[in-house]
Amino acid sequence: MKPSLLLLEDxxxxxxxxxxxxxxxxxxxxxTSLVRDALVAxxxxxxxxxxxxxxxxxxxxxxxxxxxxxxxxxxxxxxxxRNSEIDRVVGLEIGADDYVTKPFSPREVCARVKTxxxxxxVRSAPPALFEHDAAAARxxxxxxxxxxxxxxxQLLATLLARPEQVFxxxxxxxQVWQDRTETLERTVDxxxxxxxxxxxxxxxxxxxxxxxxxxxxxxxxxx
Numbered sequence: 001m002k003p004s005l006l007l008l009e010d011x012x013x014x015x016x017x018x019x020x021x022x023x024x025x026x027x028x029x030x031x032t033s034l035v036r037d038a039l040v041a042x043x044x045x046x047x048x049x050x051x052x053x054x055x056x057x058x059x060x061x062x063x064x065x066x067x068x069x070x071x072x073x074x075x076x077x078x079x080x081x082r083n084s085e086i087d088r089v090v091g092l093e094i095g096a097d098d099y100v101t102k103p104f105s106p107r108e109v110c111a112r113v114k115t116x117x118x119x120x121x122v123r124s125a126p127p128a129l130f131e132h133d134a135a136a137a138r139x140x141x142x143x144x145x146x147x148x149x150x151x152x153x154q155l156l157a158t159l160l161a162r163p164e165q166v167f168x169x170x171x172x173x174x175q176v177w178q179d180r181t182e183t184l185e186r187t188v189d190x191x192x193x194x195x196x197x198x199x200x201x202x203x204x205x206x207x208x209x210x211x212x213x214x215x216x217x218x219x220x221x222x223x
Contacts, residue, residue, distance in 0.1 A: 002028040003048040008038040010056050021106035035059035046143025047074060049113055054080040069095040071133055075116045129221050130160055142203045151176055152195050159219035168216040192217060
């Protein structure tokens with residue numbers, strides 16, 4: 001599988017030359033010119049590396065980096081027309097892995113990307129099947145943030161909190177539907193069904209939610 005990169009660059013000529021060079025070197029590149037679109041893309045897909053311009057029409061690459069670093073350690077390479085020492089220091093201090101000033105050679109950027117990826121692959125562990133961001137009430141599965149309803153999220157979070165433990169339908173109702181005493185146990189089965197469907201949309205080969213006939217459900221991190 002090709003390494004996936006997100007390129008945030010609002011100058012079309014620079015973006016085109018970088019995309020061509022990176023794709024020629026075997027990278028899959030998604031391009032955007034706005035900070036808000038880059039943030040959405042990064043939340044929806046697990047990229048191997050981000051290439052961020054700093055001065056953009058709707059924001060600042062430094063601020064985007066700070067937001068991303070609150071929940072992700074994905075490698076980040078800054079591109080900037082700012083070549084002062086203080087800007088380079090700020091970029092590195094807020095969590096960037098490298099900083100390249102304009103004008104630059106696309107081949108140099110490719111070389112730096114390869115170096116960063118080689119270094120981060122050595123130090124990184126295999127990605128977790130699930131990642132739970134409790135503060136933001138969201139869960140990532142196989143590198144992709146799931147679009148869950150309130151009850152789907154609470155149901156998956158309950159199972160994820162104790163992997164391999166078998167929860168009865170009554171236990172799940174107590175945990176998830178605390179304020180709805182009229183809820184029937186078959187509601188659990190219905191939400192498990194829709195939750196499984198969303199997980200299969202991300203990875204059709206895995207089925208991490210296990211059914212234990214007559215007992216209930218559990219979550220397997222082995223998938």
